[in-house]
Amino acid sequence: MTDLKPRIAIIPGDPSGIGPELIAKLLNQEGVIDAANILLIGDDHIWQQGAEQAGLSLDLQQINEEAITTQVSVNWLPMQTIAPYDVKIANVTIASGASSLRCLDKALDLAMAGKVDGILFGPFNKSALTSAGLNAEDEHRYIARYIGFKGYHSEINVLDDLMTTRVTSHIGLKDVAERITADAVEKAIALAEDTFRRAGKVRPHIAVAALNPHAGDNGKFGREEIDILEPVIKAAQAKQKNVTGPWPSDTVFLKAQRGEVDAVVTMYHDQGQIAIKLLGFDRGVTVAGGLPIPVATPAHGTAFDIAGQNKANVGATLQAFNLLVRMAQNHRASRAEAQ
Structure with missing residues (x-):
C-alpha cells in the first residue's frame, strides 16, 4: 500500500x-x-x-x-x-x-x-x-x-469550505468587461471543479456571480449576463454540472455564507476578495489553481x-x-x- x-x-x-x-x-x-x-x-x-x-x-x-x-x-x-x-x-x-x-x-x-x-x-x-x-x-x-x-491557471481563494475563482484577476476595472468571454467563464468554472476534485470533493455547487448591478436587470445595465453568462451556465447544466446563476454579486455571498453553495465564480478581483476577507480574514487561503x-x-x-x-x-x-x-x-x- x-x-x-x-x-x-x-x-x-x-x-x-x-x-x-x-x-x-x-x-x-x-x-x-x-x-x-x-x-x-x-x-x-x-x-x-x-x-x-x-x-x-x-x-x-x-x-x-x-x-x-x-x-x-x-x-x-x-x-x-x-x-x-x-x-x-x-x-x-x-x-x-x-x-x-x-x-x-x-x-x-x-x-x-x-x-x-x-x-x-x-x-x-x-x-x-x-x-x-x-x-x-x-x-x-x-x-x-x-x-x-502552458495550461489555464488562476489564483483561487478559499475560506473554510467556500472557494472563489475569477474570470479576470490583476487588471484594471476598465479592462474587465472586454475580458468576460464564454471561454474565460467556462475555464473559471472548470478550475473550481478541478480544485475541489483535488481536495477530495466531487460535484460541488458552483454559483456564477453577475458582472453588472442587479445581474444586468434584463439588459438595462448591461448585456453580459444575457449574452455570455446565461448561455455558459445553461451549457454546464446540460452536462449535469451543478452550476447556477448569474447571481447578483451583492447577494451571492449571502448564499455562500449560509452554506448553500460551495464555490463562487467572480468576474473580477475585488468582487470576491472583499467578500472573502469580510467573512473571515484570519482564515483565508490562496491556492495556485490549475x-x-x-x-x-x-x-x-x-x-x-x-x-x-x-x-x-x-x-x-x-x-x-x-x-x-x-x-x-x-x-x-x-x-x-x-x-
Whole structure:
C-alpha cells in the first residue's frame, strides 16, 4: 500500500514580513507535524528569526537534497539566500525579494522532480519580488513560467469550505468587461471543479456571480449576463454540472455564507476578495489553481505594520497547511497510480 502521508515543502516568504514568525507558530500547532513530512527550505537565521519573534522553539534537523525522499517528520534543507544584516524588518528590499524567489525556485525544482508533494509559502511582498526580477503579473504567473506550464491557471481563494475563482484577476476595472468571454467563464468554472476534485470533493455547487448591478436587470445595465453568462451556465447544466446563476454579486455571498453553495465564480478581483476577507480574514487561503503541483499560502500579505512584534495570527497559515495536505495526499496518490 502506498504511503499517503505527503511531503510538504515550506518556505518563509518575505524575510522582512510576518512569514517566518507564522511558520514557527504553525510548526508548534497541535497535529501539524503529524499530518505531513515537512521540509523547511531557507536560511538558518531566517527560521531562527521567526522562532525568536514568536517566542517559540524551532529545532532544525538538517538534511541534504539526496535524502529528502526518505525523510520523516520535520527537516531543514539549508540555503544561503540573504545575509542577516540585509534582513530589514518591515521594509521592502531587493534582498528580501531575491531571497523569496530563490527559496521558491528551489521548492519548485523539488516538486517537479517528485521529491515533495506540495508547497506552502509564507506571504510574499509583490513590490520586493518585482524589484528582485519577478517580471510577471504575480507569483502565480511566475510559478507557471518557471515550471513551463502552458495550461489555464488562476489564483483561487478559499475560506473554510467556500472557494472563489475569477474570470479576470490583476487588471484594471476598465479592462474587465472586454475580458468576460464564454471561454474565460467556462475555464473559471472548470478550475473550481478541478480544485475541489483535488481536495477530495466531487460535484460541488458552483454559483456564477453577475458582472453588472442587479445581474444586468434584463439588459438595462448591461448585456453580459444575457449574452455570455446565461448561455455558459445553461451549457454546464446540460452536462449535469451543478452550476447556477448569474447571481447578483451583492447577494451571492449571502448564499455562500449560509452554506448553500460551495464555490463562487467572480468576474473580477475585488468582487470576491472583499467578500472573502469580510467573512473571515484570519482564515483565508490562496491556492495556485490549475497548476500540476499543489501550492498554497495564507491569503493575507506581509503585514509590515506588525512584523517582528509577535502579533501575527497563524489562523490562515494553518488553514492553508491543512488544505495543502489534502491536495498533496491526492497528488501523491495520483502519481503512484500513474507509475
